[in-house]
Amino acid sequence: xxxxxxxxxxxxxxxxxxxxxxxxxxxxxxxxxxxxxxxxxxxxxxxxxxxxxxxxxxxxxxxxxxxxxxxxxxxxxxxxxxxxxxxxxxxxxxxxxxxxxxxxxxxxxxxxxxxxxxxxxxxxxxxxxxxxxxxxxxxxxxxxxxxxxxxxxxxxxxxxxxxxxxxxxxxxxxxxxxxxxxxxxxxxx
DNA sequence: AGGATGATGGACT
DNA sequence: GTCCATCATCCTA
Numbered sequence: 347x348x349x350x351x352x353x354x355x356x357x358x359x360x361x362x363x364x365x366x367x368x369x370x371x372x373x374x375x376x377x378x379x380x381x382x383x384x385x386x387x388x389x390x391x392x393x394x395x396x397x398x399x400x401x402x403x404x405x406x407x408x409x410x411x412x413x414x415x416x417x418x419x420x421x422x423x424x425x426x427x428x429x430x431x432x433x434x435x436x437x438x439x440x441x442x443x444x445x446x447x448x449x450x451x452x453x454x455x456x457x458x459x460x461x462x463x464x465x466x467x468x469x470x471x472x473x474x475x476x477x478x479x480x481x482x483x484x485x486x487x488x489x490x491x492x493x494x495x496x497x498x499x500x501x502x503x504x505x506x507x508x509x510x511x512x513x514x515x516x517x518x519x520x521x522x523x524x525x526x527x528x529x530x531x532x533x534x535x
Numbered sequence: 536a537g538g539a540t541g542a543t544g545g546a547c548t
Numbered sequence: 549g550t551c552c553a554t555c556a557t558c559c560t561a
Contacts, residue, residue: 388553397553399546407546424554425543431553443552463556472554507553 351498352490355415359389359434359441364507364525366432370451370499373478378518379455380478382468383501384445388512390431390522392440396517400440411442416490416498420475420482427472430480432489432498446471446513446524504528 351369354362366387373380390398392411399408399421410419411433418429419442435441447469450457457467457477468474480496489498504527512524 385557390553399553402547405546423546425545427554428549429553436552447551466555512553516552 349490350500352416355432355434355443355490356436357434359391359443360436360521360523363387363389363443363523365503365511366445366498367525367527368501368503369505370501371445371448371474371478371496372499373453373480373496375479375495378453378454378456378479380456381451382448382474382477383451384448385504385527386445386447387524387525388444388505389434390442390444392435392442395521397512397515397519397521398440398442400442404440408440410486411440412438413486416485416487416488418480418484418489418496420480421487422482423472428475428481429471430475430478444471445474448474450477484497 354365367384369384371382392398392400395401400411404412410417413433414437415434417433420428423429431442431444441535458464460476461467468477484496487494487496506528508526509522509527510524511519
């Protein structure tokens with residue numbers, strides 16, 4: 347049986363990205379379970395999108411974005427950090443979704459050890475990736491394979507989603523393709 | 536709370 | 549040589 351995520355991720359990233367919020371990113375690397383609920387994502391739409399790594403077409407680096415939807419694309423950011431995307435859209439489109447932040451559901455102790463600190467554990471794309479133990483060698487993994495050491499699983503949908511311009515980019519700043527889970531006003535948070 | 540800045544590797548001109 | 553889909557730390561309030 348095919349996961350709903352597969353159908354979801356085979357669509358346009360700007361439509362799939364907000365629906366990906368609430369899903370779980372699960373890592374079983376190092377015999378340690380970490381489960382993180384995704385709360386912030388950004389859509390990148392290949393050649394249509396000047397901010398996308400794929401906007402100039404397929405290269406060795408961005409090739410996982412052109413693979414089947416649900417393929418893990420890991421890239422090095424600013425020479426220091428790793429960041430993780432899932433490919434989206436039909437194979438060959440170069441579309442993707444950057445997973446930027448979440449909340450730890452299981453394995454906080456593991457994350458504290460990997461991050462080397464006890465606060466700000468997963469509130470950024472480099473931090474989220476480090477929390478899960480994802481590095482360059484995991485590039486190209488199938489996130490939709492239940493047997494994968496790094497995988498996506500369905501989770502509870504968010505109550506409210508806010509769309510804003512994407513963060514940290516210099517081009518295509520007008521597109522509201524960053525999606526964040528928000529809480530109802532007055533919920534006490 | 537918020538601005539500045541150095542670290543550091545790979546892709547691209 | 550320049551540009552980043554960043555983060556931690558240091559500084560001024």
